[in-house]
Amino acid sequence: MLTLEQAHTIAVETLAEGKRRGYAPLCCVVLDAGGHALALLRDETASIYRPEIATGKAAGCLGMGFGGRELARRAATMPTFFTGLQSAFPKGMLPVPGGVLIRSDQGVLLGAVGVSGDTSDNDEVCALAGIAAAGLTADTGA
Numbered sequence: 001m002l003t004l005e006q007a008h009t010i011a012v013e014t015l016a017e018g019k020r021r022g023y024a025p026l027c028c029v030v031l032d033a034g035g036h037a038l039a040l041l042r043d044e045t046a047s048i049y050r051p052e053i054a055t056g057k058a059a060g061c062l063g064m065g066f067g068g069r070e071l072a073r074r075a076a077t078m079p080t081f082f083t084g085l086q087s088a089f090p091k092g093m094l095p096v097p098g099g100v101l102i103r104s105d106q107g108v109l110l111g112a113v114g115v116s117g118d119t120s121d122n123d124e125v126c127a128l129a130g131i132a133a134a135g136l137t138a139d140t141g142a
Helices: 006-020 051-065 068-077 079-088 120-133
Strands: 027-032 036-041 098-105 109-116 136-140
Touching: 006 027, 006 036, 006 098, 006 109, 006 120, 027 068, 027 120, 036 051, 051 068, 051 079, 051 098, 051 109, 068 079, 068 098, 068 120, 109 120, 120 136
Parallel strands: none
Antiparallel strands: 027 036, 027 109, 098 109, 098 136
């Protein structure tokens, strides 16, 4: 089970990595395996819909069981299907990097992180740093 302490570490370290790298202001959402938010941090200068975007990235990964990179590949080959998923996923679905599954060392799914604010690739870099800081394993779908 993903703990509140782990989720908090992920969110704090994700935003800190963005600042260290000079990225645009970020928002990080950490969802547990059931899709419930454990942590949400938004840089005070990040734009107003970043929490919704970050949640859509994380929730889409949980809903489909793949990291954002794999979702992006599948969306490119099945655009009509992925467009239809928008109405089926109550928290949204954004099939792009920046949505990362969180796994235990044994590969058990614990939750997902969604990051928004910079490019999707840079968002993912920050998510990876946050997950590593919590001592967990990231699954980007690469």
